[in-house]
């Protein structure tokens with residue numbers, strides 16, 4: 001994904017991405033932002049959220065970008081200016097994270113209502129792509145039981161990874177990625193349990209090349225199924241022994257596409273494994 005950034009503006013294949021400029025900004029950063037904050041919009045399309053940010057009436061809200069479910073990125077605030085996405089927030093020795101961070105909004109409904117087979121948003125719209133889990137800080141309704149959250153499609157996750165990589169390539173000193181629920185844990189639940197933050201940090205910050213230059217190791221005492229596709233519905237190609245070395249070459253949700261290496265480090269078969277059982281370090 002060929003994203004580049006020049007003068008604070010994001011381009012894809014040399015063309016600026018769609019700009020829906022928000023007037024709700026705080027001027028130039030006092031120092032280059034070193035943190036990226038991940039959010040969900042609790043809304044429909046990315047365009048609808050960008051239009052919300054574009055209204056002066058919503059003067060306390062904006063973000064640098066909104067990423068749609070299909071991975072399309074809309075830019076609302078140039079990366080060299082402060083956006084209003086974090087609100088009252090603290091992280092390590094910092095408070096008021098807007099002045100220190102890039103705000104990345106993901107189009108996503110967040111916590112859903114209903115139950116298995118009938119998860120819907122607050123407007124009653126049924127959501128098909130659902131992750132069931134408990135928010136580590138407690139769910140928005142105060143419960144501590146698994147509930148439905150809209151899942152983040154791989155294309156959206158990968159676009160966010162590509163964006164952070166583009167920021168780093170453009171010399172923005174991003175060294176840390178946090179959720180809004182990390183920096184405002186009492187008020188906020190975004191991006192929530194459906195967002196695989198550990199995986200995101202590994203991919204966006206880990207220096208891991210998209211072409212999988214770094215090897216990883218299978219960590220599963222009973223072995224791990226190598227499958228023909230990203231999910232347990234796909235056929236098992238073979239059982240990989242604990243300690244097998246692999247070369248990650250792709251990502252789809254929590255599934256990694258890997259090339260299996262033999263003991264001499266030569267590539268053998270390619271397939272998919274669940275990333276939970278892969279040690280990427």
Ligand SMILES: [Zn+2]
Nearest residue numbers: 039040180190
């Ligand atoms: Zn947020």
